[in-house]
Amino acid sequence: MNHPRTLRVDYDQTASVMCVVGSELNVNLNRSAPPSSKFFSVKCTPSVQYSIIPTPLKESHLSPIPLHGKSVLLIGMSRASQHENDSKLSIRYYGESEEVLGRAVLHLTAVEISLDVDADRDGVVEKNNTNKGSWKWGPNGHGAILLVNCDTERKFRKKLDSESEEVSEHSDLKDMTVMALRTKGPAKLPEGYKLTMHISQGDAESVRVFKLRSPDTTGNILTENLFYKYFEKAFPLVLSSKVLSQEVPYLGGTAEMNFYVEGLRFPDKDFNGLIRINLSLLEPISTGLPETPIFTDTVVFRVAPWIMTPNTLQPSEVFVCSTSDNYRFLKSMRSLVAKSGYKLNICHEYMNRGDRWMQDELEFGYIDAPHKQFPVVLDSPRDGKLKDFPYSQLLGPDFGYVTRMAEEDDVSSLDSFGNLEVSPPVTVNGKDYPLGRIIIGVAFPTATKGRNMTKVVQDFLWAQKVQEPIALFSDWLYVGHVDEFMTFVPAPDRKGFRLLLASPDAGYKVFRGLRNAGHGQAKLFEGLKDEEQKTVDEILDDEGLRGENNYVQHCIDWNRDVLKRELGLDEDDIIDLPILFKLVPDKKEEEFRALAYYPDMVNMIVLGKNLGIPKPFGPKVNGRCALEAEMCALLEGLGLSCTFINDFASYHKLLGEVHCGSNVRREAFDFKWWNLEM
Structure with missing residues (x-):
């Protein structure tokens, strides 16, 4: 690495000079010469290297060389000194008749210095x-x-x-x-x-x-x-x-x-x-x-940036909460996680204090460098009763913690991390995203009011650079989280995954098929206490419900187009899941927003090839839930195994599902973020 440095030289004086090996000393010879000087010559010890600009015509620098107005001597050292002032360079200046007018002497000490x-x-x-x-x-x-x-x-x-x-x-x-x-x-x-x-x-x-x-x-x-x-x-x-x-x-x-x-x-x-x-x-x-x-x-x-991990990466451990009313849910999760071969971590009531929404409180990621890699949990600004869990239970040796704090008035439901997802790796118009792209939900772009993910979190996510975020429209939902209408599952073909989208159209298609097959009196919610049962005919004949689901489908289709464009997806990369919604009044905002009509099957936990799906309690045909049968038909062809988990009372009725109530730490990408082409 060349480090040029201007050096003043006075004639008829001896100076001690420090020089770093690899650097260059520049001496303006005309500026340091005695008056009337016309020529100069240079002499040095073997470890000193020098050159002259402009290059003199004479072969030997020991003979007088014409002095020009811009004559520059470039000095360097070939090796470090063993002792102070152990190298020497001298410059002689000559008059018109080559008589000596003055002499400058440099005693040089060279060191090697490298910050590496x-x-x-x-x-x-x-x-x-x-x-x-x-x-x-x-x-x-x-x-x-x-x-x-x-x-x-x-x-x-x-x-x-x-x-x-x-x-x-x-x-x-x-x-x-x-x-x-x-x-x-x-x-x-x-x-x-x-x-x-x-x-x-x-x-x-x-x-x-x-x-x-x-x-x-x-x-x-x-x-x-x-x-x-x-x-x-x-x-x-x-x-x-x-x-x-x-x-x-x-x-x-x-x-x-x-x-x-x-x-x-x-x-x-x-x-x-x-x-x-x-x-x-x-x-x-x-x-x-x-x-x-x-x-x-x-x-x-x-x-190093904070990096999120998508559903297609290998799970390491699963986190769920234990509450006074979720024993049945917890039992099913234990069985699913054990079958999948992963570790289950249970956050007990003394820590969660009744807050069961593990997905909403935190997001797992990691940081990576050539010498070290470890997981880092991002703590959301929602700060529910689970707020102490990420810091007190997860932070430790080789397990990092980061959060972004926001003003209390700025925090909304959209700041919970069910509203923060990441896609698998994709290529879009020739540009590779080998670490996938972060996905968040916000208000519709033309909305004059509405809820948004707080700016400090959005700024943080964008600044990481390596998983360029995509903003979807999620404020139409009552809770407002992207995991209410989308998720990713691994697949053995195409891009290595499928995007699953909630689809009222697909839901109505299933219900119309049931009525056409003579099952119009089959009942939704059969076997559930204190839940009004609805027949297939009643659902199909409810024009108000149909209108609400037309609106929801339009909202999802808007997001579908964004995801296709931003992730480079074709229709064959997307699977529509049969899920209906209903609109309910949001008193805070004085408008209507959407909730899942029955357990939201897209809000699932993905553990390799094993899926934990909210049990929908759909109409039964020959003793089997038609909605479960449709889900299996859509997903089992990809080599995925569907396990339906009853979360109706302990999660669905509280406006969440399996994914909302669980979280998964996953292995890091093999791809190194610094190899990204930016």
């Missing part, structure tokens, strides 16, 4: 990568990666590691990115010279840098083994929001010193994720005046 990171993203901190000072996306890109240190190593008094200005445990270092300072040169720098590491005020809120203390107070080098005994003082803070610049030691000889860099916040509206750390060699001018930088090396990091 894993710029090629292979897990190894290489030396002086030429691309370390910039960021480029893609498989042939470059630039180091930083994780937000958003987990905690504290086992008793929980606190995010990013909120502490100390290294709390040895394992905390594993969450940080190593940055190496490599130097080579004399045993010490010349008097007054020093190395300083520094960051800008703008980056200071986003990053911290620690180093291993060396030497300790006994004069011994503090090894990482001794860290366990002295960890509180072993890794002092070098840079932070309070310390923008600090001198770092020059160790002499051939040396390497590791620094540990941690990210403090995720990309967001006011932070593009890029951070620069600089190392400068400072030169003394005179007593009482500040030193000036004569060399600066810079490295660039990008903070």
Whole structure:
């Protein structure tokens, strides 16, 4: 990496000059020459390299060379010095008759200085990568990666590691990115010279840098083994929001010193994720005046984004709540999760305090760097009675936490994370989205009023960049969540998945088929206590219900077109599920919004090939629910297994379903986000 530097040279004087190997000293010869100088010559010791611009006609620089108004001497060093002033260069100036008019002598001390990171993203901190000072996306890109240190190593008094200005445990270092300072040169720098590491005020809120203390107070080098005994003082803070610049030691000889860099916040509206750390060699001018930088090396990091995981990825563990009235639901979930071979985590009443909506409180994701990967839970701003669960129960070693707080008046039902989904990987008009695209629900674009996902959450999601969000229209729903009318399931063909959409048209098709087959008196909700049963004929003859479902179908079709366009889908990639809705008054907004007429089968849990679907209690034909039969016919051809879970009393009547009451942490993508083509 070339670092040109202008150098003043005075004739008839000897100067001591520091030079960094790989940098270049530029001397304007005419400006430093004695009056009436017409010629010059250059002589140096073997480790000094130089060239002259414009290139002289004479072969030897020892012979007088004509001095032009723009004659420039370029000086460099081929190797680091073993001792101070162990190299030399002299310039002689001559008059018209080639008589000597003056002589400038430079005593040179050279050092190698390199601030190094894993710029090629292979897990190894290489030396002086030429691309370390910039960021480029893609498989042939470059630039180091930083994780937000958003987990905690504290086992008793929980606190995010990013909120502490100390290294709390040895394992905390594993969450940080190593940055190496490599130097080579004399045993010490010349008097007054020093190395300083520094960051800008703008980056200071986003990053911290620690180093291993060396030497300790006994004069011994503090090894990482001794860290366990002295960890509180072993890794002092070098840079932070309070310390923008600090001198770092020059160790002499051939040396390497590791620094540990941690990210403090995720990309967001006011932070593009890029951070620069600089190392400068400072030169003394005179007593009482500040030193000036004569060399600066810079490295660039990008903070790893928070990444969501779609239904097509392998589950790791399932989360549900236990409440006083959901025993039957919980029993069915236990059976389904056990059959699928995954771990079930139950949040008990002392923690959930009656709040059963596990999907709405949080969303699972992860962060990834070449050296480390761990899950991170995004806590929604809904803050129901489950609000303590993500922080108190999930946050821990190698399990991170992030949230976005909003003003209470800004939070609506659309800020619950049933309204936050992500698609499987797609290609749209030749553009790849190998990590899928985030999907949120908002008010209709032309609406003058309505509910929206709060801006701080939307800003956060957009700033991650790697899963470019899609906004759907969901405010027509009473609860307002996208998971009420859509989900994704894995498939063995086409794009590797299907989009499932709730469809009143498909529902009416099933009911008309039943009536045509002579089953018009078959009853919906049969066997349910305290629920008014409806016959197929009554549903089909209810013109008001039909009108309401026409409206709902139009809303879903608007979203269907958006999803087809934004995800690059064809009709064959979509399966319509037979679900009817009804409109009910929303007193807060003084308008009508939609609820599922019977359990909303699209609101399912996806565990590999096993689906946990709300039991619809549809009309029975020959002892079998016609709606269940239709679901099996639509999905089992994809190799999927349908399990119908009775959530009617404990979830459906409370305006939610199986998906609303559960959550799934999934394995990360194999694809590395930094290989995205942007």
